Amino acid sequence: MATKPVMLLLFSVIIITAFFTMASRKAAVVPSRLQFAGEAIYGFVRNGIGKDVIGEEFERFTPLLFAIFTFILTNNLFGVVPFMQFPTMSHIGFPVSITIFVYVVYHWVAIKKKGLGRYLKEMCFMPGVPKPIYVILAPVEFLTYFAVRPLTLAMRLFGNMFAGHLLLLLFTLGGQYMLKSAAFVKVFAILSFGLAIGLSFFEMGIECLQAYIFTLLAALYIAGALAEEH
Amino acid sequence: MKGTLSIVGFGLSTIGPGTATGLIFAAYINGVARQPEARSILQPIAFLGFALAEALAIFGLVLAFVLK
Numbered sequence: 001m002a003t004k005p006v007m008l009l010l011f012s013v014i015i016i017t018a019f020f021t022m023a024s025r026k027a028a029v030v031p032s033r034l035q036f037a038g039e040a041i042y043g044f045v046r047n048g049i050g051k052d053v054i055g056e057e058f059e060r061f062t063p064l065l066f067a068i069f070t071f072i073l074t075n076n077l078f079g080v081v082p083f084m085q086f087p088t089m090s091h092i093g094f095p096v097s098i099t100i101f102v103y104v105v106y107h108w109v110a111i112k113k114k115g116l117g118r119y120l121k122e123m124c125f126m127p128g129v130p131k132p133i134y135v136i137l138a139p140v141e142f143l144t145y146f147a148v149r150p151l152t153l154a155m156r157l158f159g160n161m162f163a164g165h166l167l168l169l170l171f172t173l174g175g176q177y178m179l180k181s182a183a184f185v186k187v188f189a190i191l192s193f194g195l196a197i198g199l200s201f202f203e204m205g206i207e208c209l210q211a212y213i214f215t216l217l218a219a220l221y222i223a224g225a226l227a228e229e230h
Numbered sequence: 231m232k233g234t235l236s237i238v239g240f241g242l243s244t245i246g247p248g249t250a251t252g253l254i255f256a257a258y259i260n261g262v263a264r265q266p267e268a269r270s271i272l273q274p275i276a277f278l279g280f281a282l283a284e285a286l287a288i289f290g291l292v293l294a295f296v297l298k
Contacts, residue, residue, distance in 0.1 A: 048270075049274075052270065052274060053274055152282075152285040152288075155285065155288050155289065155292060156281060156284065156285055156288050158292075159288035159291050159292055160288065162291075163291055212277070213277055213280075213281045216274055216277060216278065216281075217278070217281060220274075220278060
C-alpha cells in the first residue's frame, strides 16, 4: 500500500539518482557548479568519514557509506520541505531496515576476515585486562556488539526525527489553538508561530547532523570489525 | 492537570545526557582552541561521544511513549 512515507521514500530515491546523474554527466576538469556540489558531498563522505575512520580498506565501503548518508539526509530533510513536512525516518521501520543492513555488513566483514572463533574471542576478551574482570567484561562486550549497537543506531535516528517532528507540531498547533482563544492570548500565538519557524531551522541542522552521525557510527562499527588488535 | 508520569520520567532522563553532552563539547572546544590543527581528529571522537550520551535521552523518550 502506498502510504505517505513510502511515496516520500520513492521520491527521495528519484531525487538522489537525478541529482548525482546530472552532477556527474558532464564531468570536466574545471567543474561546473552542479558538479562541484556533487563532488563536495561525495568528498565529504569519502574523506571525512570513510578515509578518516576506516583507514586502509575504506575504498570498498565508500559506496555503502555514501548511499546511507545521501539517503538518510534526503529523507530527513523532507521534514522541513513545505507540503511534504514529514521526515520519513520518524517511522521506526525505515531506520530499522537500514540498521539491519549495517548490522549484517559489519558482522559479515569481520567473520570473513578473522573467522567466527577469532572474531568472538577478540570481541569478548580484549587484551591487557586482569583475568577476573572478564567475568563482567565478556558479556557486556558481547551484548554491546549484538544488541546495544543496533538498538541505539536505529533508535537514535528514529527518536530524533520523531521528537523534532513532534516539537514543530506542538508549536504550530499551540499557536492555532491560541488564535481561537481570548484577545490577549492571541498575542502569544505570534510568539508560538515564530518559535515554530525558528525551530524549523534548528531541525534542519539536527537532520543533517543525524545523517552524519548515522554514517559515522556505521563507519566506526565497520572499522572496529576490521581492526586487528584492540 | 492530566498526563502520564512517563513524561516526567523522560524529563528526568534528559538531565544526565544533557550534562554529558555539555561536558563533551566543552572538552572538544577546549581541544580545538588549544590545537586548531587537531580538529579533524577530534571531530569524529566528539560526535561519537555525543551520540553515545544522547542515546540515553532517546531511550527515555521511547520509553515515555511505550510505558503507559
